[in-house]
Amino acid sequence: MNGATRRARRERWLEGSLLLAALASACAVLLILAFLVYFSLPLFRPGAIAGILSGRWQPVGGEFGILPMLAGSLLIASLALAIAFPLALGVCAFVQGLGPPALARPVLAAVHFMTSIPTIVYSFVSVILLVPALRSAFAGRGGFSILTASLVLSVLILPTIVLLVHASWSGLGPSVRMTCAALGLSRTQEIFRVLVPVSSRSLVVAAILALGRALGDTMVSLLLAGNSPQWPSSILDSARTLTAHIAMVLAVDSQSPAYLSIFSSGLILLLVTASLTLAVRWIQSAAGRRRR
Amino acid sequence: MMRTSAIAVALLSALALPGCTSKVETLGIAGGTAHIPVMEKAAAKLMAADPGIRITVEGGGSGVGVQKVGEGLVQIGNTGRPLSDQEVDKYGLKSFAFAIDGVAVAVHPDNAVSELTSDQCREIFAGRISSWKVIGGPDGPISLYGRDEASGTREVFWTTALAKGEVAASTKVVPSNGAMKTAIAGDPLAIGYLGIGHVDESVKAIVLDGVEPTQENATSGVYKVNRQLFMNTKGEPAGLAKKFIDYILSPEGAKIIEECGYIPVSR
Numbered sequence: 001m002n003g004a005t006r007r008a009r010r011e012r013w014l015e016g017s018l019l020l021a022a023l024a025s026a027c028a029v030l031l032i033l034a035f036l037v038y039f040s041l042p043l044f045r046p047g048a049i050a051g052i053l054s055g056r057w058q059p060v061g062g063e064f065g066i067l068p069m070l071a072g073s074l075l076i077a078s079l080a081l082a083i084a085f086p087l088a089l090g091v092c093a094f095v096q097g098l099g100p101p102a103l104a105r106p107v108l109a110a111v112h113f114m115t116s117i118p119t120i121v122y123s124f125v126s127v128i129l130l131v132p133a134l135r136s137a138f139a140g141r142g143g144f145s146i147l148t149a150s151l152v153l154s155v156l157i158l159p160t161i162v163l164l165v166h167a168s169w170s171g172l173g174p175s176v177r178m179t180c181a182a183l184g185l186s187r188t189q190e191i192f193r194v195l196v197p198v199s200s201r202s203l204v205v206a207a208i209l210a211l212g213r214a215l216g217d218t219m220v221s222l223l224l225a226g227n228s229p230q231w232p233s234s235i236l237d238s239a240r241t242l243t244a245h246i247a248m249v250l251a252v253d254s255q256s257p258a259y260l261s262i263f264s265s266g267l268i269l270l271l272v273t274a275s276l277t278l279a280v281r282w283i284q285s286a287a288g289r290r291r292r
Numbered sequence: 293m294m295r296t297s298a299i300a301v302a303l304l305s306a307l308a309l310p311g312c313t314s315k316v317e318t319l320g321i322a323g324g325t326a327h328i329p330v331m332e333k334a335a336a337k338l339m340a341a342d343p344g345i346r347i348t349v350e351g352g353g354s355g356v357g358v359q360k361v362g363e364g365l366v367q368i369g370n371t372g373r374p375l376s377d378q379e380v381d382k383y384g385l386k387s388f389a390f391a392i393d394g395v396a397v398a399v400h401p402d403n404a405v406s407e408l409t410s411d412q413c414r415e416i417f418a419g420r421i422s423s424w425k426v427i428g429g430p431d432g433p434i435s436l437y438g439r440d441e442a443s444g445t446r447e448v449f450w451t452t453a454l455a456k457g458e459v460a461a462s463t464k465v466v467p468s469n470g471a472m473k474t475a476i477a478g479d480p481l482a483i484g485y486l487g488i489g490h491v492d493e494s495v496k497a498i499v500l501d502g503v504e505p506t507q508e509n510a511t512s513g514v515y516k517v518n519r520q521l522f523m524n525t526k527g528e529p530a531g532l533a534k535k536f537i538d539y540i541l542s543p544e545g546a547k548i549i550e551e552c553g554y555i556p557v558s559r
Contacts, residue, residue, distance in 0.1 A: 057461070059441055068461075132478060140432040140481045144464050222467075227440075230461035238464050248440045248465060258441055 057229035072239035080153035088161035144226030168202035323357015323370035355442030372444025394510030419460030437484030489553035
């Protein structure tokens with residue numbers, strides 16, 4: 001056997017195994033979706049769907065509405081994004097030249113390090129430090145609350161936004177910088193009048209991905225949001241997210257409607273995060289088309 | 293010749309190794325969180341006496357205990373409540389009661405309230421009494437804590453102390469007896485409930501209808517909010533599971549149960 005055929009054969013083998021790996025992961029996602037739909041089926045009988053998509057979770061009274069949890073998830077995640085996004089832009093502006101250049105690298109390194117801290121560590125430290133602090137700040141309310149969970153989640157998703165926005169700004173870097181310097185713009189003007197508008201799509205993509213990360217997190221809200229299955233009426237109220245709901249109910253008898261409700265929770269969660277991902281793809285491909 | 297014998301030795305030892313590992317007997321225990329201290333102490337004693345066994349103890353709540361033992365994932369599934377007929381039918385489980393545990397209402401140690409009637413208790417957990425001031429406590433809203441649906445502690449508290457009454461949706465839900473204790477100890481406006489075995493100086497147990505929540509009162513039945521702790525096996529226990537259950541039910545096991553703050557059930 002000569003070298004050429006051997007190489008060709010090895011290449012074919014490699015291609016085959018890569019294809020197999022790609023197919024396997026694609027199949028896994030599809031199977032998860034199919035599995036969730038299958039297990040949620042009993043709930044999509046007439047009558048049952050109204051029961052699940054109702055506003056009251058009172059299993060002892062036979063009410064299994066998961067809308068309060070959906071509201072809790074969306075509220076906690078968007079509040080976290082609202083806190084983290086301006087902070088992240090600030091960090092990016094600092095690194096991009098508003099702060100002393102000597103500090104830029106250490107700050108970025110710290111942000112990189114933040115990505116490696118497990119969520120359970122954030123949550124556990126917050127139970128001990130942040131919960132009592134907020135409780136005394138709000139006269140007994142706000143301990144295990146939406147606000148607490150959102151604050152910690154904002155720290156969790158901050159690196160996602162910083163790294164994405166920083167990458168986008170660095171890509172624009174030299175050309176924009178030269179032009180701005182030639183026009184006599186200050187660094188502040190350069191960042192907020194030129195970089196931000198030019199990179200608006202990347203900003204939206206970063207925000208969507210961060211929102212997805214916040215929606216999908218379980219540990220932070222499970223340990224900090226208080227898990228009350230109620231409609232949140234204030235950010236000092238406690239709330240339960242869909243993810244925490246799944247974690248809590250997973251433990252009950254597998255025959256009960258409560259158990260079935262976690263499959264529809266999972267389905268809703270998957271649909272929400274999938275549509276966020278699709279939104280990102282759509283924005284990116286739209287940007288690609290425009291550039292061409 | 294040297295080489296072949298070396299290979300032979302290698303082969304033999306490779307064959308022998310799995311034989312060695314299979315000699316280690318393993319036992320998985322999961323379920324009720326009130327059980328954990330007893331299970332862990334007993335497991336530690338048994339493992340110290342015989343290095344050939346390995347026992348793992350996990351929590352999860354009574355619901356998890358039933359499910360895991362039923363599906364064969366563990367050999368002993370603990371529950372803090374009797375099994376339902378459905379559960380027994382579905383999995384063919386066998387129950388062994390080994391201890392009595394009362395469920396106490398508890399508040400923060402700084403709270404001036406130390407006695408409640410069961411009526412007050414019901415009103416509080418239903419959210420109809422929402423301020424501590426009304427019942428002589430500190431100035432502030434009552435912060436309710438409860439347990440998840442899988443909890444045996446919740447089951448007992450809800451059926452006996454709350455007479456299956458309404459539970460406010462604003463109740464914060466924690467996943468174990470230990471988490472309940474931590475939550476109450478950290479929140480000056482808290483009220484919740486936990487197994488008497490878990491009560492220590494970090495929380496204050498409430499005198500309910502004039503009866504102090506002690507294990508003695510729970511055993512005699514004067515204190516109404518109590519339950520038995522069960523170990524459950526799928527069919528008759530065998531091997532290490534049987535050994536473990538026999539040990540828990542032995543006088544030595546009874547001593548461990550008492551050390552952990554529970555009252556042993558006489559066989």
